[in-house]
Amino acid sequence: MSQPTIESILHEERLFQPAADFSQQAQIKSLEQYQQLYDKAKADPQAFWAELAATELHWFQKWDTVLDWQPPFAKWFVNGKINISYNCLDRHLTTWRRNKAALIWEGEPGDSRTLTYAQLHREVCQFANVLKQLGVKKGDRVGIYMPMIPEAAIAMLACARIGAVHSVVFGGFSAEALRDRLMDVQAKLVVTADGGWRKDAIVPLKEQVDKALANNSAPAVANVLVVRRTEQTIAMEPGRDHWWHDLQAGVSADCPAEPMDSEDMLFVLYTSGSTGKPKGVVHTTGGYNLYTHMTTKWIFDLKDTDVYWCTADVGWITGHSYIVYGPLSNGATSVMYEGAPRASNPGCTWDMIEKYGVNIFYTAPTAIRAFIKMGEHLPNARNLDSLRLLGTVGEPINPEAWMWYHRIIGKERCPIVDTWWQTETGGIMITPLPGAVPTKPGSATLPFPGILAEIVDLEGDPVPPNEGGYLAVRHPWPGMMRTVYGDPDRFRRTYWEHIPPKDGAYLYFAGDGARRDEDGYFWVMGRVDDVINVAGHRLGTMEIESALVSHPFVAEAAVVGKPDDLKGEEIVAFVTLENNITASDQLKNELKKHVVQEIGAIARPGEIKFAEALPKTRSGKIMRRLLRSLAAGEEISGDTSTLEDRSVLEKLREG
Ligand code: WTA
Numbered sequence: 001m002s003q004p005t006i007e008s009i010l011h012e013e014r015l016f017q018p019a020a021d022f023s024q025q026a027q028i029k030s031l032e033q034y035q036q037l038y039d040k041a042k043a044d045p046q047a048f049w050a051e052l053a054a055t056e057l058h059w060f061q062k063w064d065t066v067l068d069w070q071p072p073f074a075k076w077f078v079n080g081k082i083n084i085s086y087n088c089l090d091r092h093l094t095t096w097r098r099n100k101a102a103l104i105w106e107g108e109p110g111d112s113r114t115l116t117y118a119q120l121h122r123e124v125c126q127f128a129n130v131l132k133q134l135g136v137k138k139g140d141r142v143g144i145y146m147p148m149i150p151e152a153a154i155a156m157l158a159c160a161r162i163g164a165v166h167s168v169v170f171g172g173f174s175a176e177a178l179r180d181r182l183m184d185v186q187a188k189l190v191v192t193a194d195g196g197w198r199k200d201a202i203v204p205l206k207e208q209v210d211k212a213l214a215n216n217s218a219p220a221v222a223n224v225l226v227v228r229r230t231e232q233t234i235a236m237e238p239g240r241d242h243w244w245h246d247l248q249a250g251v252s253a254d255c256p257a258e259p260m261d262s263e264d265m266l267f268v269l270y271t272s273g274s275t276g277k278p279k280g281v282v283h284t285t286g287g288y289n290l291y292t293h294m295t296t297k298w299i300f301d302l303k304d305t306d307v308y309w310c311t312a313d314v315g316w317i318t319g320h321s322y323i324v325y326g327p328l329s330n331g332a333t334s335v336m337y338e339g340a341p342r343a344s345n346p347g348c349t350w351d352m353i354e355k356y357g358v359n360i361f362y363t364a365p366t367a368i369r370a371f372i373k374m375g376e377h378l379p380n381a382r383n384l385d386s387l388r389l390l391g392t393v394g395e396p397i398n399p400e401a402w403m404w405y406h407r408i409i410g411k412e413r414c415p416i417v418d419t420w421w422q423t424e425t426g427g428i429m430i431t432p433l434p435g436a437v438p439t440k441p442g443s444a445t446l447p448f449p450g451i452l453a454e455i456v457d458l459e460g461d462p463v464p465p466n467e468g469g470y471l472a473v474r475h476p477w478p479g480m481m482r483t484v485y486g487d488p489d490r491f492r493r494t495y496w497e498h499i500p501p502k503d504g505a506y507l508y509f510a511g512d513g514a515r516r517d518e519d520g521y522f523w524v525m526g527r528v529d530d531v532i533n534v535a536g537h538r539l540g541t542m543e544i545e546s547a548l549v550s551h552p553f554v555a556e557a558a559v560v561g562k563p564d565d566l567k568g569e570e571i572v573a574f575v576t577l578e579n580n581i582t583a584s585d586q587l588k589n590e591l592k593k594h595v596v597q598e599i600g601a602i603a604r605p606g607e608i609k610f611a612e613a614l615p616k617t618r619s620g621k622i623m624r625r626l627l628r629s630l631a632a633g634e635e636i637s638g639d640t641s642t643l644e645d646r647s648v649l650e651k652l653r654e655g
Pocket of ligand 1: 271316317318392393394395396397418419420421422423424444510511512524525526527533536537538
């Protein structure tokens with residue numbers, strides 16, 4: 001059970017046709033229908049998206065231009081007025097969905113809550129009024145650092161309702177990482193909780209917020225709103241900190257959705273790139289709403305009777321697009337679970353599916369590999385008959401894990417949608433449409449209609465079938481990121497000029513290596529930059545290196561990914577120490593702890609290797625390729641002639 005290798009996927013020839021009964025009831029029923037949609041969208045993308053925008057969403061005012069494309073800056077539905085909270089809530093209230101479950105939530109201790117559309121609307125309106133009372137205005141940024149509880153979604157929707165820009169920071173990030181993000185986005189207010197439950201322990205969220213804000217380090221933050229969740233004692237700073245329930249009590253539930261410009265900022269979400277600082281990915285309102293709406297509808301083949309469960313955390317893009325905005329815009333029932341499989345309850349995932357009758361289940365390959373390891377007796381002991389569609393996201397899925405998912409969870413009956421996309425793309429880009437596209441284990445198959453995905457070389461020239469190249473997208477799409485917060489130049493350089501534009505034609509560079517087979521199916525191999533994917537979490541090697549060198553004993557650090565059966569990749573750090581510092585196991589542990597403190601537990605190195613020196617080129621660049629081979633225990637192959645000092649390599653090899 002390892003990551004897909006060129007060999008394993010080149011020999012992958014199994015093809016799974018969608019079951020006839022699934023196709024008959026599906027939104028998109030056949031390969032021909034998919035092909036027609038794809039061709040139509042390709043021939044005239046603007047007309048394609050405009051038609052869907054007009055029929056699928058509510059607009060306060062119609063746009064006058066579908067797309068204004070000043071490469072690499074796109075504006076969709078120019079001058080249209082729209083509010084995504086209105087599309088996710090208000091418009092369902094005048095239909096029978098008013099009393100349909102919008103969110104079904106369960107906490108790790110087993111407490112649960114269901115919010116109908118009417119109830120969710122009420123809570124969102126009240127909380128939006130709380131934000132207004134605290135002086136939050138259209139365009140202001142609000143930090144959200146929360147456990148997986150309904151209030152996380154309520155806070156996001158409340159921001160969207162009044163035009164405030166949310167910036168959710170994953171609750172597993174450390175105080176340091178939180179501070180960096182709050183500072184970069186200049187958050188005016190932070191929404192958090194006393195704590196959250198994670199694997200039978202309390203994550204002390206409020207304490208981390210206090211640390212992040214200590215010494216007035218994010219001076220724009222005037223207020224902190226705290227949800228009572230775990231009920232341990234926490235410090236409350238008078239004037240700054242308020243209990244959510246205190247402020248919400250008695251507040252009016254009347255708060256009309258603010259008509260937003262289609263291109264008004266909806267949220268900023270930080271993600272790792274190949275340079276040091278995480279970048280704030282900016283998404284705007286109208287295009288994002290349409291794109292998440294359509295992808296949810298067609299890819300998850302949503303029916304009004306479905307119970308849909310995505311296991312992501314709202315702190316990641318998957319949680320934004322496919323727990324909150326996409327499902328709610330479609331009027332779906334979205335399940336939210338605070339917990340994760342843990343020693344005291346390894347089968348909780350299957351209990352959730354049985355208990356709530358989940359029909360559509362969307363998770364990550366790393367979770368599937370963990371399920372396999374925990375044993376099929378766990379799912380086999382539950383009734384999973386309600387399932388009709390399965391999905392994966394976040395990393396390449398190895399064919400073995402795909403087959404296990406297909407057999408043990410899907411009972412060879414449920415189609416699997418392997419969905420390739422990124423924080424930057426806003427929504428799913430390459431995926432099977434489950435009633436239409438035959439699947440191959442390990443392939444994300446074909447692009448979504450309207451997505452002109454290609455495999456090219458670094459000049460932007462197409463690469464022949466079955467040859468490796470870079471995954472790129474040719475035409476803007478409504479859900480694409482608009483810019484890097486505060487750094488449009490970085491946006492241009494990172495994504496649109498990595499492959500130099502030719503004759504005014506710009507290609508979006510995804511940072512992934514991939515190939516297309518003779519059927520046009522995409523096989524994504526993984527990142528080609530210094531981003532590693534650990535258990536589906538995206539981390540920049542530079543971030544981890546910066547964390548390591550911020551320790552006083554560390555002189556230099558180089559971080560690489562090493563293939564790992566469970567997590568996909570594992571972090572290996574090569575570290576040189578300052579003079580007079582002695583290497584020890586104790587120091588290794590201290591450095592691991594230090595990284596956890598600087599970034600969060602998701603970035604804890606699996607291995608630290610002390611070295612006398614790091615392999616560098618004559619111009620001083622660390623040769624990561626060599627370190628990757630060393631970490632993986634492979635023979636060093638390829639050219640080493642640019643190495644400045646060959647003895648460094650020998651010493652590293654001797655360990
Ligand atoms: C990887 C997560 C292969 C890829 C939605 C991408 C995948 C990065 C897949 C984005 C998939 C995501 N197959 N690789 N189905 N889905 N990836 O921004 O390397 O957290 O560039 O967005 O995850 O990670 P991000």
